[in-house]
Amino acid sequence: MSETMNLTLKVWRQAGPDAPGEFRSYPAVANEHMSFLEMLDVVNEGLTEQGDDPIAFDHDCREGICGTCSLMINGTPHGPKRAVTTCQLHMRSFKDGDEILIEPWRANAFPVVRDLVVDRAAFDRIIQAGGFISAPTGSSPDGNAIQIPKDDAERSMDAAACIGCGACVAACPNASAMLFTAAKVAHLGLLPQGQPERERRVLSMVHAMDEEGFGGCTNFGECQEACPKEISIDNIALLNRDFVRATLGDRESGVRRTAVM
Amino acid sequence: MHLDAKIPAGPLEDKWDQHRADLKLVSPANKRKFHIIIVGSGLAGASAAASLAELGYQVSCFCFQDSPRRAHSIAAQGGINAAKNYQNDGDSTWRLFHDTIKGGDFRAREANVYRLAQVSTNIIDQCVAQGVPFARDYGGLLANRSFGGAQVSRTFYARGQTGQQLLIGAYQALERQIGLGTVKMYTRHEMLDVVVVDGKARGIVVRDLVSGEVSSHAAHAVVLGTGGYGNVFYLSTNAKGSNVTAAYRAYKRGAGFGNPCFTQIHPTCIPVSGDYQSKLTLMSESLRNDGRVWVPLKQGDHRAPGDIPEAERDYYLERKYPSYGNLAPRDISSRAAKEACDDGRGVGPGGRGVYLDFAAAIARLGEDTIRERYGNLFDMYAQITGENPYRTPMRIYPAVHYTMGGLWVDYNLMSTLPGLHVIGEANFSDHGANRLGASALMQGLADGYFVLPYTIGDYLAGTKLDAVDASHPAFREAEAEVRSMTDRLLAINGTRTVDSFHRELGQIMWDKCGMARDKAGLEEALRRIPELRAEFWKNVRVPGAGATLNQSLERAGRVADYLEFAELMCRDALVREESCGGHFRTEYQTPDGEALRNDETYSHVAVWEYQGADAAPVRHEEALDFEFVKLATRSYK
Numbered sequence: 007m008s009e010t011m012n013l014t015l016k017v018w019r020q021a022g023p024d025a026p027g028e029f030r031s032y033p034a035v036a037n038e039h040m041s042f043l044e045m046l047d048v049v050n051e052g053l054t055e056q057g058d059d060p061i062a063f064d065h066d067c068r069e070g071i072c073g074t075c076s077l078m079i080n081g082t083p084h085g086p087k088r089a090v091t092t093c094q095l096h097m098r099s100f101k102d103g104d105e106i107l108i109e110p111w112r113a114n115a116f117p118v119v120r121d122l123v124v125d126r127a128a129f130d131r132i133i134q135a136g137g138f139i140s141a142p143t144g145s146s147p148d149g150n151a152i153q154i155p156k157d158d159a160e161r162s163m164d165a166a167a168c169i170g171c172g173a174c175v176a177a178c179p180n181a182s183a184m185l186f187t188a189a190k191v192a193h194l195g196l197l198p199q200g201q202p203e204r205e206r207r208v209l210s211m212v213h214a215m216d217e218e219g220f221g222g223c224t225n226f227g228e229c230q231e232a233c234p235k236e237i238s239i240d241n242i243a244l245l246n247r248d249f250v251r252a253t254l255g256d257r258e259s260g261v262r263r264t265a266v267m
Numbered sequence: 268m269h270l271d272a273k274i275p276a277g278p279l280e281d282k283w284d285q286h287r288a289d290l291k292l293v294s295p296a297n298k299r300k301f302h303i304i305i306v307g308s309g310l311a312g313a314s315a316a317a318s319l320a321e322l323g324y325q326v327s328c329f330c331f332q333d334s335p336r337r338a339h340s341i342a343a344q345g346g347i348n349a350a351k352n353y354q355n356d357g358d359s360t361w362r363l364f365h366d367t368i369k370g371g372d373f374r375a376r377e378a379n380v381y382r383l384a385q386v387s388t389n390i391i392d393q394c395v396a397q398g399v400p401f402a403r404d405y406g407g408l409l410a411n412r413s414f415g416g417a418q419v420s421r422t423f424y425a426r427g428q429t430g431q432q433l434l435i436g437a438y439q440a441l442e443r444q445i446g447l448g449t450v451k452m453y454t455r456h457e458m459l460d461v462v463v464v465d466g467k468a469r470g471i472v473v474r475d476l477v478s479g480e481v482s483s484h485a486a487h488a489v490v491l492g493t494g495g496y497g498n499v500f501y502l503s504t505n506a507k508g509s510n511v512t513a514a515y516r517a518y519k520r521g522a523g524f525g526n527p528c529f530t531q532i533h534p535t536c537i538p539v540s541g542d543y544q545s546k547l548t549l550m551s552e553s554l555r556n557d558g559r560v561w562v563p564l565k566q567g568d569h570r571a572p573g574d575i576p577e578a579e580r581d582y583y584l585e586r587k588y589p590s591y592g593n594l595a596p597r598d599i600s601s602r603a604a605k606e607a608c609d610d611g612r613g614v615g616p617g618g619r620g621v622y623l624d625f626a627a628a629i630a631r632l633g634e635d636t637i638r639e640r641y642g643n644l645f646d647m648y649a650q651i652t653g654e655n656p657y658r659t660p661m662r663i664y665p666a667v668h669y670t671m672g673g674l675w676v677d678y679n680l681m682s683t684l685p686g687l688h689v690i691g692e693a694n695f696s697d698h699g700a701n702r703l704g705a706s707a708l709m710q711g712l713a714d715g716y717f718v719l720p721y722t723i724g725d726y727l728a729g730t731k732l733d734a735v736d737a738s739h740p741a742f743r744e745a746e747a748e749v750r751s752m753t754d755r756l757l758a759i760n761g762t763r764t765v766d767s768f769h770r771e772l773g774q775i776m777w778d779k780c781g782m783a784r785d786k787a788g789l790e791e792a793l794r795r796i797p798e799l800r801a802e803f804w805k806n807v808r809v810p811g812a813g814a815t816l817n818q819s820l821e822r823a824g825r826v827a828d829y830l831e832f833a834e835l836m837c838r839d840a841l842v843r844e845e846s847c848g849g850h851f852r853t854e855y856q857t858p859d860g861e862a863l864r865n866d867e868t869y870s871h872v873a874v875w876e877y878q879g880a881d882a883a884p885v886r887h888e889e890a891l892d893f894e895f896v897k898l899a900t901r902s903y904k
């Protein structure tokens with residue numbers, strides 16, 4: 007059997023969006039096979055039994071794909087391991103005696119709901135603005151009617167792997183949503199099906215991003231480091247090119263207004 | 268309860284076309300006068316919500332996650348089937364239909380399954396148009412892989428993230444409609460009741476999971492796409508929030524529950540590592556394309572896998588099922604793994620594991636090819652176990668994965684409660700007693716994109732629906748019941764946590780109603796579950812308040828429903844005195860240990876009708892008539 011670790015957690019507790027928050031300390035016992043969230047489950051079982059309020063945190067799939075889990079762990083989104091979400095982080099990344107600081111994502115556009123749970127609805131609104139291909143059900147040609155070079159499909163898939171967790175925003179000193187937005191612009195813009203709406207898409211998504219109160223991108227690159235799916239900042243360059251082309255091209259001067267209605 | 272499956276007459280190939288021609292239409296100008304509630308934003312719910320809104324209906328969509336994109340469908344890995352025959356390997360609508368009927372051990376409705384196979388090809392077209400980045404060959408055409416229970420290559424995939432990509436496609440179509448104002452989306456809302464007015468489903472009661480507020484929503488029709496109930500076993504491959512609550516509360520309001528005992532145990536999951544375990548992780552079935560399953564020949568052989576010579580290994584699937592080998596269907600593969608472990612030949616801690624070995628494939632194709640095909644799955648395995656599957660075989664064991672049972676629906680996807688439609692994994696579905704891999708995504712999207720948008724119009728056009736709003740007394744009563752349940756849960760203030768009850772229930776279900784079932788075990792479960800339920804209502808501790816985000820309270824409500832629903836599953840398993848698909852009654856097996864069906868007595872869907880808290884539910888039967896396929900003993904040998 008593996009060795010037991012004794013840890014001290016310093017956890018951000020906040021009763022609601024407008025309530026003041028504070029760090030509180032909790033002892034935790036873990037072993038290396040547990041996931042980080044299982045370690046928190048055990049802490050919560052203990053708190054419940056003692057009559058305390060368990061720590062609220064978001065999670066669902068626990069497989070690193072739904073993007074629900076979050077957490078700043080010792081100042082890093084999703085903790086110390088590269089390319090891993092909090093739910094996939096295992097306690098073998100920690101050692102006996104460690105003190106672990108656990109905070110929610112911090113960004114104006116992601117208000118705290120309770121404890122470690124934040125509201126990421128702003129991401130959905132960015133998608134609403136243009137993160138789609140308009141292809142109503144039933145209107146599509148045969149799947150093999152358009153050939154898509156394998157490399158293009160792969161690059162599109164690399165960008166489409168984004169799970170919308172928000173780690174990029176949490177990592178960015180400006181709390182910018184540029185990597186999230188760029189991943190969508192690239193996913194759709196790299197495919198032939200995405201061309202008709204390419205300019206309109208980038209303009210309205212960037213506009214929505216600004217409206218939501220995310221900060222500007224100053225190319226720190228921290229987002230890429232924090233991304234559990236290793237989405238590349240090359241996508242941001244692609245977005246910038248598309249944005250400039252769409253703006254300068256001025257082909258559709260009304261786009262900005264109509265696309266964000 | 269009257270069970271009329273409404274299967275259209277005529278030749279199998281023409282039923283759906285003829286039915287579509289016969290369905291009543293709602294005129295374009297009238298569509299906007301109809302309000303449809305869709306609960307669920309998984310593949311089924313999101314595709315239905317987007318498609319209905321595109322048609323012009325007013326739609327409200329609900330999910331309990333913080334975004335519709337996070338529905339459990341996102342976790343599907345391996346792929347989606349479609350009878351495109353792009354590989355020219357002999358696939359056809361008929362073959363997909365036949366594979367699915369046979370895979371389901373002849374316990375599904377022919378007409379529904381045939382329609383599923385027919386629309387499967389439209390799904391791929393639709394998803395490509397939306398920008399789903401399916402895998403492609405160098406020529407730029409769509410690639411395919413094989414899945415269990417089939418001898419053709421018809422599975423479309425996007426790396427190991429097919430569910431994610433399909434859901435994002437549907438989610439984007441849904442968000443587009445939300446942006447256009449045709450869908451109103453309610454995230455972090457949990458449906459806690461269906462409201463029935465004049466015998467028809469006319470709305471729902473929900474709890475806002477952030478504010479705790481309980482409110483009512485009225486509509487002309489209600490659609491549930493709320494997923495499966497595998498978490499009744501506590502440990503499963505499902506997302507933590509997956510639940511039976513929506514379906515079970517609809518059952519209590521009069522919707523019949525079909526085949527609740529039909530559960531799928533998936534053969535390739537990462538074994539349990541300790542009692543803190545919160546869920547089990549699937550290793551996609553697609554791995555069985557290249558991985559070989561084996562255990563040591565000798566009992567208690569604790570040598571490292573690399574030290575066990577070929578001659579002392581038992582590749583038991585290849586041995587027992589030479590024509591399908593490692594691609595034998597899930598129920599059969601799972602039982603074979605259990606048998607090997609019961610025989611003392613299991614590997615890893617506790618001996619509950621078998622090897623899934625890629626050494627031969629890596630030698631044949633090279634590590635790079637294997638990485639390209641399954642890289643993310645290998646990474647996930649390494650992350651969870653700390654072992655490198657490129658060097659040492661994976662250890663896998665069966666785990667609860669999918670539920671074929673669900674609310675009974677007719678050919679139009681309507682339950683026995685008029686106006687309540689059920690789509691995706693939540694309905695009793697087209698998979699009979701065992702689902703083939705890559706067919707759930709197909710069914711969810713078939714229901715949502717290509718079936719419900721037609722059939723619900725027929726209901727709306729052909730039904731007299733009085734104006735009803737949320738001030739109707741039926742809504743007030745349902746709300747009051749929801750509030751009183753919440754208050755009761757919070758007031759108990761006992762000593763045990765919600766999870767401790769859930770784990771205990773899960774253990775009972777796994778032991779007595781899991782991979783193998785028998786009369787004595789099921790009867791024991793039927794004694795123990797009510798005892799556990801009684802203890803729950805006396806001794807559970809739900810901390811915190813109702814008027815705030817309270818995750819313990821959310822779980823408590825779901826576990827309360829599981830504690831009732833588990834009994835229904837066991838009852839259903841007890842009455843079905845045969846083995847079929849995932850339902851294996853040890854009393855009914857062939858001399859070589861295969862499932863022994865009893866078509867004389869059990870060629871039917873069992874549909875349960877709720878009779879109140881203190882009465883036993885009543886069991887009805889929908890006979891399954893096989894007009895077009897010949898009932899045969901399922902063989903994969």
Ligand SMILES: Cc1cc2nc3c(=O)[nH]c(=O)nc-3n(C[C@H](O)[C@H](O)[C@H](O)COP(=O)(O)OP(=O)(O)OC[C@H]3O[C@@H](n4cnc5c(N)ncnc54)[C@H](O)[C@@H]3O)c2cc1C
Nearest residue numbers: 307308309310311331340345346458494691692705707708
């Ligand atoms: C790990 C894994 C891998 C899989 N891989 C494959 C695969 O490769 N191929 C395949 O075909 N199938 C696969 N499956 C099965 C398949 O993913 C599911 O059956 C399918 O996605 C279910 O879709 P759904 O839309 O019916 O439900 P879900 O995706 O489960 O969605 C349910 C929705 O209902 C909502 N909901 C539930 N209850 C309530 C409530 N009370 N109130 C409000 N909202 C509620 C949820 O918020 C969610 O939006 C896999 C399953 C798992 C677990």
Ligand code: FES
Nearest residue numbers: 066068073075093
């Ligand atoms: S819980 Fe789904 S990504 Fe972590």
